[in-house]
Amino acid sequence: MYEGAVQDLIDELGRLPGVGPKSAQRIAFHLLQQDSEDVNRLVTALTEVKAKVRFCEVCGNVAQAERCRICADPRRDQTSICVVEEPKDVVAIERTREFRGTYHVLGGAISPIDGIGPDDLRVRELMPRLASGEVQEVIIATDPNLEGEATATYLSRLLRDVGVTVTRLASGLPVGGDLEYADEVTLGRAFEGRRQVNA
Ligand SMILES: [Zn+2]
Numbered sequence: 258m259y260e261g262a263v264q265d266l267i268d269e270l271g272r273l274p275g276v277g278p279k280s281a282q283r284i285a286f287h288l289l290q291q292d293s294e295d296v297n298r299l300v301t302a303l304t305e306v307k308a309k310v311r312f313c314e315v316c317g318n319v320a321q322a323e324r325c326r327i328c329a330d331p332r333r334d335q336t337s338i339c340v341v342e343e344p345k346d347v348v349a350i351e352r353t354r355e356f357r358g359t360y361h362v363l364g365g366a367i368s369p370i371d372g373i374g375p376d377d378l379r380v381r382e383l384m385p386r387l388a389s390g391e392v393q394e395v396i397i398a399t400d401p402n403l404e405g406e407a408t409a410t411y412l413s414r415l416l417r418d419v420g421v422t423v424t425r426l427a428s429g430l431p432v433g434g435d436l437e438y439a440d441e442v443t444l445g446r447a448f449e450g451r452r453q454v455n456a
Pocket residue numbers: 313314315316317318324325326327328329
């Protein structure tokens with residue numbers, strides 16, 4: 258245990274995902290040794306992200322306005338929606354350049370162990386988007402792990418009678434992994450080879 262401010266910083270850093278006590282300590286002392294100017298840049302970035310970034314009212318992606326840049330782009334194909342878990346998955350799929358439609362970000366995946374059910378995700382917000390009749394395909398691109406599969410199964414059942422084609426990314430993605438870790442070629446191929454799950 259350190260005194261006062263140093264320990265406070267270590268405690269706060271230790272609450273971040275993936276940062277253990279040792280890393281928290283290392284980062285804290287790294288910051289202590291840096292110039293005030295460098296630390297201030299970090300402080301500004303942290304303050305700005307909370308002040309400026311919000312979630313898109315349509316798809317739930319991170320946005321700097323009411324709508325994210327994808328939902329605000331009239332060139333995007335409004336007939337297909339790709340459902341993903343997190344904003345980072347949008348970035349991963351955009352990198353493949355395989356998809357020109359829009360997204361729906363759930364904000365996580367169904368995980369009974371963690372007490373996360375459909376009501377904790379942005380599932381309800383998806384339904385009105387399908388009501389207009391414009392959407393023809395919903396592509397489920399949840400992670401290829403237990404939670405992602407559970408979420409995909411739930412969604413394909415939910416959307417069975419909605420009158421849209423529901424597809425799931427082809428297998429070939431590293432099982433148990435995270436969508437963002439798949440390389441562009443593999444993810445692109447999984448996109449191309451998606452199969453219908455509600456026929
Ligand atoms: Zn959006």
